[in-house]
Amino acid sequence: SQTVGRSADGVVTVGGIEVTRLAEEFGTPAYFLDEADFRARCHAWRGAFGSDADVFYAGKAFLSRAVVRWLHEEGLNLDVCSGGELATALAAGMPADRIAFHGNNKTEDEIERAVEAGVGRIVLDSFQEIARVAHIAERLGVRQRVQIRVTVGVEAHTHEFIATAHEDQKFGIALAGGQAAEAVRRALQLDGLELIGVHSHIGSQIFDMAGFEVSARRVVQLLAEIRDEHGVELPEIDLGGGLGIAYTSEDDPREPHEIAKALGEIVTRECEAADLRTPRISVEPGRAIVGPTAFTLYEVGTVKPLEGLRTYVSVDGGMSDNIRTALYDAEYSVALVSRESDAEPMLVRVVGKHCESGDIVVKDAFLPADLAPGDLIAVPATGAYCRSMASNYNHALRPPVVAVRDGEARVIVRRETEEDLLRLDVG
Numbered sequence: 074s075q076t077v078g079r080s081a082d083g084v085v086t087v088g089g090i091e092v093t094r095l096a097e098e099f100g101t102p103a104y105f106l107d108e109a110d111f112r113a114r115c116h117a118w119r120g121a122f123g124s125d126a127d128v129f130y131a132g133k134a135f136l137s138r139a140v141v142r143w144l145h146e147e148g149l150n151l152d153v154c155s156g157g158e159l160a161t162a163l164a165a166g167m168p169a170d171r172i173a174f175h176g177n178n179k180t181e182d183e184i185e186r187a188v189e190a191g192v193g194r195i196v197l198d199s200f201q202e203i204a205r206v207a208h209i210a211e212r213l214g215v216r217q218r219v220q221i222r223v224t225v226g227v228e229a230h231t232h233e234f235i236a237t238a239h240e241d242q243k244f245g246i247a248l249a250g251g252q253a254a255e256a257v258r259r260a261l262q263l264d265g266l267e268l269i270g271v272h273s274h275i276g277s278q279i280f281d282m283a284g285f286e287v288s289a290r291r292v293v294q295l296l297a298e299i300r301d302e303h304g305v306e307l308p309e310i311d312l313g314g315g316l317g318i319a320y321t322s323e324d325d326p327r328e329p330h331e332i333a334k335a336l337g338e339i340v341t342r343e344c345e346a347a348d349l350r351t352p353r354i355s356v357e358p359g360r361a362i363v364g365p366t367a368f369t370l371y372e373v374g375t376v377k378p379l380e381g382l383r384t385y386v387s388v389d390g391g392m393s394d395n396i397r398t399a400l401y402d403a404e405y406s407v408a409l410v411s412r413e414s415d416a417e418p419m420l421v422r423v424v425g426k427h428c429e430s431g432d433i434v435v436k437d438a439f440l441p442a443d444l445a446p447g448d449l450i451a452v453p454a455t456g457a458y459c460r461s462m463a464s465n466y467n468h469a470l471r472p473p474v475v476a477v478r479d480g481e482a483r484v485i486v487r488r489e490t491e492e493d494l495l496r497l498d499v500g
């Protein structure tokens with residue numbers, strides 16, 4: 074969705090800039106992020122949910138100071154899940170009351186910093202954490218606004234590692250067996266906590282709305298039970314993130330307004346049925362905002378045809394800049410972008426330069442048969458969970474993120490250097 078075109082000599086352009094120029098100026102591998110597209114997606118989510126709802130961007134997908142500023146300007150809130158993300162959010166000027174703090178095992182130090190900063194909410198994930206946050210808040214003399222994360226028992230149709238609402242996994246407190254109700258009971262008794270709502274996140278890269286709908290229904294039912302037992306109507310619910318994006322042409326993602334409409338209708342209907350005031354809804358999209366806005370640019374190093382199998386194309390990055398293929402069997406597409414070619418398509422596997430055979434970036438794709446060392450290839454939709462999950466495996470230097478806007482490109486996260494690596498090594 075970046076403004077992609079081709080120059081007269083066949084080089085792909087992004088926002089009017091030739092990718093060959095980008096490679097010269099910023100090197101490869103590198104992530105190029107379309108700032109206008111990022112802002113447009115923020116705008117679409119805000120518009121879809123309107124003023125009765127809050128959109129929290131999930132910083133785990135990709136976070137940097139520039140991103141925090143864009144979010145702030147576009148009226149989004151921010152979900153962080155570690156001290157590092159919290160520090161970045163605060164350093165870039167996100168008002169603390171627009172930050173939600175997540176995680177299944179926040180440290181005492183992280184909790185203390187979040188409470189001291191005055192974050193808008195802490196999402197509690199266990200009985201121990203309910204007590205821990207209450208204790209810290211009391212010690213600091215504040216009443217911390219909190220939500221309780223519940224596990225609604227939905228099987229989201231996605232990869233096992235990124236599904237989070239079935240029972241046998243580490244997140245949240247189960248609705249089943251009255252666990253969530255007991256958690257609410259405890260939270261309501263503690264002076265250090267102001268329980269503002271219930272939270273559910275069912276998983277990630279989801280296309281089917283049914284899981285979100287079941288989750289919304291069960292969360293509202295819990296609110297009704299809480300009202301019946303305690304006489305309080307909790308004012309908010311958060312239905313998490315997880316909306317899928319198109320990695321290849323096979324994926325058919327839902328739009329923000331579709332999810333807003335579906336969730337809004339269900340929550341309204343269930344609340345009417347239970348005679349509840351409609352709570353304020355919040356959602357936490359990460360991938361759906363940043364995923365489609367960036368691509369990774371690689372230079373081809375070697376082209377190795379394996380007779381009767383496929384051709385292995387090695388690039389100058391790999392699992393250190395995109396672990397998703399190795400970890401989740403994720404699908405990506407790839408294109409030759411530094412020139413045009415009329416050559417026949419050949420079946421390729423795009424692999425990295427790391428020391429293991431699972432170091433695959435694109436498992437199955439077609440590239441022109443005249444592909445050669447020095448060509449530039451681009452892998453789209455790498456904005457989410459690529460730079461944020463990048464590693465230094467084999468002492469790889471993590472690539473920069475370059476924001477492109479109005480025909481100009483500027484580094485927002487610089488490339489790591491060997492000095493950066495050596496600076497950490499103090500032995």
Ligand code: LLP
Nearest residue numbers: 131274277278314315316357358359360458
């Ligand atoms: N809210 C909570 C509580 C979450 O745990 C997550 C993602 C999100 C929101 C944002 O989900 P999104 O809208 O981005 O799907 N590394 C995996 C994804 C892990 C997601 C973890 N939690 C991947 O690369 O697919």
